[in-house]
Amino acid sequence: MIQSLPMALPADRLESHLPDLKPRLTEAQAKAEANRCLYCHDAPCIQACPTAINIPEFIKRIGTGNMAGAAETILEANILGHSCASVCPVEVLCAGSCVYNRLGEPPIMIGRLQRHATEYAYDRGLRFFQKGRATGKRVALIGAGPASLACAHELTRLGHEAVVFEGRAIPGGLNATGVAPYKLKAEEALREVAYVKGIGFEIRTNCLVGRDITFDQLNSDYDAVFLGMGLGPDSMLELPGEELSGCVGAVAFIERLKNEAGFRLADVRQAIVIGGGNTAIDAARELRHLGVPRVTMVYRRGEAEMSGYAHELLAAKQEGVELRFWAAPVEVLGQGHVSGLRCEETRLSASGRLERIPGSAFTLDADLIVKATGQEKLASLLSGIPGLTLERGRVVVDPATGQAGSSKFFAGGDCANGGKEVVNAAAEGKRAAQGMDAYFKAAGRPVAREVSVR
Amino acid sequence: MADLSINFAGIEAPNPFWLASAPPTNTGEQIMRAYEHGWGGAVWKTLGTPIRNVSARFAANDFAGQRMMGLNNIELITDRPLDVNYAEIREVTRKYPDRATIVSLMFETEDEWKENIERSIENGAKGLELNFGCPHGMCERGMGSAVGQEPMVLERITNWVMRYASVPVIVKLTPNITDITVPGLAAQHGGANAVSLINTIKSVMAVDLDTMVPVPNVGGASTNGGYCGPAVKPIALNMVGQLARHRDFSLPISGIGGISTWKDAAEFIALGATSVQVCTAVMHHGYRIVEDMTDGLSRWMDDKGYRTIQDFAGRASRHFVNWEDLDMNFKVVAAIDPAKCIGCQLCYVACKDGSHHCIYLPGDGTGKAPDTGFDRVPYVAHDECTGCNLCSLVCPVENCISMVEVDRGLSPVTWKQFTAGEATLPAYAYKH
Numbered sequence: 001m002i003q004s005l006p007m008a009l010p011a012d013r014l015e016s017h018l019p020d021l022k023p024r025l026t027e028a029q030a031k032a033e034a035n036r037c038l039y040c041h042d043a044p045c046i047q048a049c050p051t052a053i054n055i056p057e058f059i060k061r062i063g064t065g066n067m068a069g070a071a072e073t074i075l076e077a078n079i080l081g082h083s084c085a086s087v088c089p090v091e092v093l094c095a096g097s098c099v100y101n102r103l104g105e106p107p108i109m110i111g112r113l114q115r116h117a118t119e120y121a122y123d124r125g126l127r128f129f130q131k132g133r134a135t136g137k138r139v140a141l142i143g144a145g146p147a148s149l150a151c152a153h154e155l156t157r158l159g160h161e162a163v164v165f166e167g168r169a170i171p172g173g174l175n176a177t178g179v180a181p182y183k184l185k186a187e188e189a190l191r192e193v194a195y196v197k198g199i200g201f202e203i204r205t206n207c208l209v210g211r212d213i214t215f216d217q218l219n220s221d222y223d224a225v226f227l228g229m230g231l232g233p234d235s236m237l238e239l240p241g242e243e244l245s246g247c248v249g250a251v252a253f254i255e256r257l258k259n260e261a262g263f264r265l266a267d268v269r270q271a272i273v274i275g276g277g278n279t280a281i282d283a284a285r286e287l288r289h290l291g292v293p294r295v296t297m298v299y300r301r302g303e304a305e306m307s308g309y310a311h312e313l314l315a316a317k318q319e320g321v322e323l324r325f326w327a328a329p330v331e332v333l334g335q336g337h338v339s340g341l342r343c344e345e346t347r348l349s350a351s352g353r354l355e356r357i358p359g360s361a362f363t364l365d366a367d368l369i370v371k372a373t374g375q376e377k378l379a380s381l382l383s384g385i386p387g388l389t390l391e392r393g394r395v396v397v398d399p400a401t402g403q404a405g406s407s408k409f410f411a412g413g414d415c416a417n418g419g420k421e422v423v424n425a426a427a428e429g430k431r432a433a434q435g436m437d438a439y440f441k442a443a444g445r446p447v448a449r450e451v452s453v454r
Numbered sequence: 455m456a457d458l459s460i461n462f463a464g465i466e467a468p469n470p471f472w473l474a475s476a477p478p479t480n481t482g483e484q485i486m487r488a489y490e491h492g493w494g495g496a497v498w499k500t501l502g503t504p505i506r507n508v509s510a511r512f513a514a515n516d517f518a519g520q521r522m523m524g525l526n527n528i529e530l531i532t533d534r535p536l537d538v539n540y541a542e543i544r545e546v547t548r549k550y551p552d553r554a555t556i557v558s559l560m561f562e563t564e565d566e567w568k569e570n571i572e573r574s575i576e577n578g579a580k581g582l583e584l585n586f587g588c589p590h591g592m593c594e595r596g597m598g599s600a601v602g603q604e605p606m607v608l609e610r611i612t613n614w615v616m617r618y619a620s621v622p623v624i625v626k627l628t629p630n631i632t633d634i635t636v637p638g639l640a641a642q643h644g645g646a647n648a649v650s651l652i653n654t655i656k657s658v659m660a661v662d663l664d665t666m667v668p669v670p671n672v673g674g675a676s677t678n679g680g681y682c683g684p685a686v687k688p689i690a691l692n693m694v695g696q697l698a699r700h701r702d703f704s705l706p707i708s709g710i711g712g713i714s715t716w717k718d719a720a721e722f723i724a725l726g727a728t729s730v731q732v733c734t735a736v737m738h739h740g741y742r743i744v745e746d747m748t749d750g751l752s753r754w755m756d757d758k759g760y761r762t763i764q765d766f767a768g769r770a771s772r773h774f775v776n777w778e779d780l781d782m783n784f785k786v787v788a789a790i791d792p793a794k795c796i797g798c799q800l801c802y803v804a805c806k807d808g809s810h811h812c813i814y815l816p817g818d819g820t821g822k823a824p825d826t827g828f829d830r831v832p833y834v835a836h837d838e839c840t841g842c843n844l845c846s847l848v849c850p851v852e853n854c855i856s857m858v859e860v861d862r863g864l865s866p867v868t869w870k871q872f873t874a875g876e877a878t879l880p881a882y883a884y885k886h
Contacts, residue, residue: 035519038850041799044830102796103851
């Protein structure tokens with residue numbers, strides 16, 4: 001059944017029990033922090049931002065009390081500036097490049113200042129962008145995550161009609177279903193969707209491409225198609241016992257935590273999270289915040305090899321997450337429900353290959369095992385689309401336009417970049433909209449490469 | 455341990471830190487508390503025919519998150535009966551005979567001056583300060599700065615006072631004039647024993663953009679007030695310095711204007727003051743600030759080998775000259791320490807937009823900036839640098855940009871010597 005918004009979330013969701021670890025700044029805090037910004041020339045923070053928000057400018061505007069101007073500066077560059085303010089890994093992006101780091105002083109709290117400005121605009125319903133003059137061009141966007149939302153917003157500004165198709169009941173993609181709740185809660189993600197959609201484009205929820213509507217239908221009804229469907233389900237480990245209850249995929253688990261009414265962690269005393277990426281760290285931290293007494297991360301390599309951010313890992317340690325490095329899971333143990341995880345110790349061989357150490361097996365007790373070793377690519381849907389080149393399951397696009405080859409298909413977000421941040425998806429979605437605009441203007445000819453997001 | 459005691463025009467005090475005549479010296483109770491904190495003296499809130507005050511009275515100039523860079527007030531002189539003030543003066547001078555308790559006066563007629571000079575002295579005043587400076591309210595009644603702005607009137611009233619005063623008399627000068635040396639010399643001609651400066655600067659603090667009423671808001675209207683606090687220090691330093699170096703001026707100077715720390719005080723003394731008066735810093739932080747003032751000044755004097763205040767008083771005065779006496783051949787250029795640079799490039803944009811554009815960036819196409827290993831370090835083209843200082847002033851990192859003297863092998867030549875034909879100057883290279 002095809003149904004449009006309302007985007008109602010059930011009450012009594014577990015995520016609402018989690019704190020907001022970076023709460024809104026007070027007026028006084030924001031002003032003091034804004035005044036600390038040096039207002040660098042050619043600022044490194046702008047260069048570090050995938051959406052190139054003019055950060056010193058918006059901070060200056062907060063400092064002078066021009067709050068609406070600050071919000072517009074942010075949203076002009078990145079219409080998802082509200083969620084990015086809370087979910088961006090600023091430590092490795094804007095704040096990580098702040099010149100104060102070189103001075104041995106804390107960097108500017110750019111994310112929190114950004115949220116301060118976007119909250120101001122949201123609280124007052126301030127809107128800065130309008131629908132462009134209608135061009136008659138129609139674009140279908142697959143998936144209502146950050147990439148498609150940014151793309152649809154930009155398309156609408158440029159006068160093209162955008163229709164977003166979302167298989168779930170709620171839009172927002174991982175912002176609504178996957179982001180750690182202590183950074184952003186689902187209702188806040190939906191608040192942003194409503195704001196972005198307010199410019200005037202359509203989102204059809206409960207409308208999964210391939211189930212409720214065919215790709216061929218979109219291909220024939222629309223002038224271009226944006227692929228923003230993200231990644232597939234959690235990867236399987238192919239271990240004995242993986243089917244036992246209590247052994248869950250991280251993305252699916254976090255989605256239940258964020259969206260499902262009445263979901264509870266009944267009597268979980270010992271949880272294991274398998275993986276060394278940011279989703280693994282998120283899951284581990286969430287479990288600790290929800291009161292699970294013992295949470296252990298199991299990773300088959302060492303700390304230095306982890307793909308998760310160092311600042312996230314540090315926070316996890318501070319919150320009491322235990323770490324078990326150089327350990328590879330070999331079997332999920334239990335009768336009906338999981339009772340533990342059997343692992344073997346690992347090491348690097350002389351040739352640098354990861355190998356298991358014979359006779360090193362050990363068992364960790366657990367009543368919950370969360371697998372966070374990556375997501376499948378949506379290869380089945382993508383491989384059916386003519387003219388796409390896939391590389392390790394990702395859609396290959398022109399980095400300047402988001403265009404897949406010379407087709408009418410454009411892509412952005414996790415399905416094209418393999419799984420990056422919300423801010424990358426926002427940048428890529430906007431870039432693709434501009435790429436499509438140039439594509440339409442060139443009357444279907446492949447577009448030149450000079451289009452870029454800036 | 456340095457000796458901070460002073461003898462200012464015959465008024466002795468254990469240290470040069472006095473409270474200026476203002477709200478912090480409104481009552482005897484306040485002054486006695488201040489003395490307990492260690493203030494060397496206090497100039498009593500100006501006595502005159504009691505007035506009535508309005509509400510509100512103060513407004514502040516904040517800057518980039520810092521409160522009270524400047525303060526202004528529209529409060530007038532004492533609003534308490536003279537009898538009450540004199541009783542309290544008596545109590546304070548009896549309890550604290552070692553402190554410089556000075557009474558500030560502002561009256562209209564010679565008879566009033568005579569009576570109140572006598573009463574002040576009877577009650578123990580160590581000196582008198584004549585308020586010829588207040589720029590708001592009282593001046594519209596022909597007093598305060600209305601006197602300070604008319605050298606002849608100032609001299610005449612000083613003359614009256616000197617007839618009756620048997621304690622040292624300090625004339626407090628207004629900065630709301632063109633040349634501070636004119637009223638300064640008038641005070642000297644009138645027979646005053648000392649001057650104090652500056653009083654507050656006529657000012658409007660801000661406009662409330664919602665109500666369109668300037669501040670402070672007194673029932674929907676405002677008026678000009680007197681500006682003081684850290685922001686006025688440079689103006690006060692100039693006036694103190696101009697007067698102290700004037701060849702015909704020989705009176706002791708009590709320096710006032712934005713003094714908040716022992717360093718500020720030391721600067722006023724170095725330029726020619728021999729006591730200082732403080733108000734805004736106390737209104738901001740309380741009497742306790744004197745504890746660091748005396749301690750810091752004493753330690754600094756020990757470090758420098760100055761035993762007494764007189765040892766360094768006026769030391770900077772000889773280096774305070776007219777423009778035409780500066781050495782035209784002296785040259786400095788900016789040098790950026792790449793190891794300290796954090797790459798904010800504020801120096802670059804300041805030099806480019808705000809000065810003479812002698813700083814370049816790596817990769818800017820000019821090829822002037824060398825590779826320092828950190829691609830955000832700006833480069834100063836020394837052959838183009840005018841030595842203006844601006845880059846070093848905007849740099850947020852201490853000692854990252856230094857101004858380095860360039861030895862051009864030229865003897866000092868002043869503009870005065872050059873225009874008099876006494877010396878030549880090399881060809882002038884202006885920035886193309």
